[in-house]
Amino acid sequence: MASHQVKFDPKRVESIIVVGGGSSGWMTACLINSRLNEGGHNPVKITLIEAPDIPVIGVGEATVPSIRRTLQAIGISEKDFMKGADATFKSLIRFEGWNKDEHFDHPFDRRERPQSDPALLSWLAKNEVGGEAFSNQFSILSNTSTNLLAPKALGWPDYQSTFPYAYHLDAVKLGQVLTEFGINHGIDHKLTKIEAVNLNEAGEITSLVSEEGDEFSADLYIDCTGFSARLASKVMSETQDYSDTLLCDRAVTMSVPYEVFRPDHILPYTSAKACDAGWLWDINLRSRRSLGYVHSSAHISADEAEAELRKMEGPHADAVEARHIRFKTYKRKQSWSQNCIAIGLADGFVEPLESTGLYMMQFAAQSVADILRFGHRYTPETTHQFNRLMQNLFDEILGYVALHYLTSKRRDTQFWIDATRDERIPHHLKYLLSEWKRRPPHDMDLLQTHRLFSLESYEYLLIGMGFMTDGDINAKHTAFDNSDALRKCYAKLPLHEDWLNQAIG
Ligand SMILES: Cc1cc2nc3c(=O)[nH]c(=O)nc-3n(C[C@H](O)[C@H](O)[C@H](O)COP(=O)(O)OP(=O)(O)OC[C@H]3O[C@@H](n4cnc5c(N)ncnc54)[C@H](O)[C@@H]3O)c2cc1C
CATH class of the missing domain: 3.30.70 (Alpha-Beta Plaits)
Structure with a gap:
């Protein structure tokens, strides 16, 4: 294996060009702008270039709860965002028909997890796994969603609730909201198509040339041009294809x-x-x-x-x-090389079953902002670490999405026969899948420090899908009852539509 050479050669960043005006371009530009240029003076000049004639992909309507943190960091109010992006609340994903006729939920909340979780073990020992029963017992949101309630009460502060929640949104309108917000907060916006990417001998970008022949240069270039990856395909062209794991394209x-x-x-x-x-x-x-x-x-x-x-x-x-x-299921082997970073579809994609596209992009943008925040510089070591983080995140998402197929008992069409074959199991899940047949997942199984999917997410999926069937779980019965908590929530939480009508208008 080639050893990684660490050379301390810090690069200073006083200007950034983001190419692409889709969700990733605008979210990245706004987030980095809010992080690096807070406090009025603008030490880092941020320019966003987008081609007026190349449309954004325009899908990407479901999100995960961390989007609230991102929008709050950008500085936009929840009401302005929800109104502008045609947004509604998302408390969970309801999976139907993945196993027989039953449905099961992947909610964002989970009852408190005491050490060794006697309630979970007791439940597993007493109940048939599969279907909605598990999330009904262990999630409040599963119950409130069935009753069409909002995940927060009226009057609660922006982006805050007792429960984790996310949104459904119109991706094109989100782009428009962020465009207006970004321009008002100092981002320089250019409408033109980039035709050429000039590199020096070391492989760094020296400038971008537009179709009108204008030349643009900066210290750092962020490629958010979608699947075309206009910059990244020149600087770090190698990609890994994962279509043998996930068949949908x-x-x-x-x-x-x-x-x-x-x-x-x-x-x-x-x-x-x-x-x-x-x-x-x-x-x-x-x-x-x-x-x-x-x-x-x-x-x-x-x-x-x-x-x-x-x-x-x-x-x-x-x-x-x-x-x-x-679309393709793929990941660029390096997300950051030299002075070019690929974010969004330009870096990779996993089918949207768990609404992870916008999350990957937020995570990347947030990490870049964190790296540049102190001293506005990066080193080869930083880029190496960033690449590892992005690959780990991708592997985690790919594996978790693949589990939906691999744990299903459907074999009724050729697709389900092919999608559930053992050869689709990602390497890191081979051992765990056999373990999870007989016991619930525990923290030791998921060693990464940065994780999108919690242990609870794995439980909801494996138990909801009825996968965990070989176990012989011996547990003392622990009585628990969520009716009191539910009663309190029903008294406080309004109907989803009432919340939208009253808070957003
Ligand atoms: C079918 C499908 C469903 C999805 N559903 C979800 C979901 O539910 N939840 C979720 O989180 N994610 C979802 N995604 C992912 C999500 O759509 C993307 O992560 C997100 O929209 C970001 O796209 P992007 O900004 O990277 O690319 P795009 O939206 O494709 O934007 C590309 C931008 O680059 C510009 N551009 C291209 N070439 C040039 C050039 N040469 N010069 C200048 N500008 C250029 C274009 O004008 C455009 O502005 C889904 C994706 C697909 C394919």
Whole structure:
């Protein structure tokens, strides 16, 4: 194995160019701007360049709770963000049809975990695993979501609640909100397409050239140009393909405005329904529903997938257009090399089953801001550490998403037969999967310090899916009862729609 050479050669950063005006470009630029330029004077000049004629991907509607921290760090109010981005609350993901007809939840909260968790062991010893029963006992949000309640009361401060919560949002509108916010807070915005990337002999970017022939240079370049990875594909072109782990490579999507069809309620959760050749998302925003069938092109054609989506949605889908998106499950081998960093789709992608795209991008942007915050400089050692962090995060997300297929008992179509084969199991999960057949996961299984998915997330998935069946768990019965906690929540939390109407208008 080649040894990593540490050379202390700090690079100072007084100017940054972010290329790309999608969610990752604007979130990265706004977050770094708020972190490095707080306090009025602007020691770091930030420019965002976006091509007016290359559209953003425009999907990315479900998030995880840490988005609240990011938006708060950027400095935008919760009300302005929710109003501008057509946002609603997300308390959990409800998985339907992944195992027989039952559904199970992956909520963001979990009852307090006492040491060795006697309540969990007692529950496992007494109950049949599988379905919604587990989250009903161990999560308040699972119960409040079924009753269509918001995860926070009216009047509670911005981004705060007793419970962790996230949002559903319109990715295009989020971009518009952040564009206005970023420009008002000093980000220099240029609308032009980058045609050429000039490198020096060492492989560093020296300048970018626009289609009009204008030249732009900075100390650091952040590539947020989506799957095209316009800069990163020149500086650190090597990528790793993970399509042997996850088979889905396309999505057909639709937006159903409420003028066309208004469901009875705006749900405070994402629905992920398993289908013959993939799965379907159903996300309720303020003014429309977003639907998408994520599928494997080796198992269903684009036309068949669209027909299946339309059939599931019913006659009102006739009035709306469908959009087809190709994607790849991949990761750039280096996220940061020389003076170029790839963030967002330019760095990698895992299908959106656990809403992780925006999280990966926030995590990267936050880490870059943390690195540059003190002294505005970086070293080869910093970039090495950043690359390790991003690869670890990617591996964790890939593994957790793959577990949804690997723990399912569905074998009713060729897709499910292929998606659940042992050869799909990522290396780091091989041993754990056999362990988790007979015992719940524990902290020792998940050694990384930076983790997106907690132990509780693994429990909700493995128990909800009915995977843990070989165990012989001996536990004393520990009585517990969540009815008191639920009663208090029902008294405090308003209906999701009432919260939206009263707080956002
Ligand atoms: C089907 C699907 C569903 C998804 N669902 C979710 C979800 O529910 N939750 C979630 O968190 N994430 C989701 N994602 C991921 C999410 O969409 C992305 O992480 C997010 O939108 C970030 O995209 P981006 O900004 O990296 O790229 P893009 O949105 O593609 O933006 C690229 C930008 O680069 C600019 N550009 C390109 N080339 C040039 C050039 N040469 N010069 C100048 N500018 C250029 C374009 O104009 C554009 O502004 C999903 C992704 C897919 C494919």
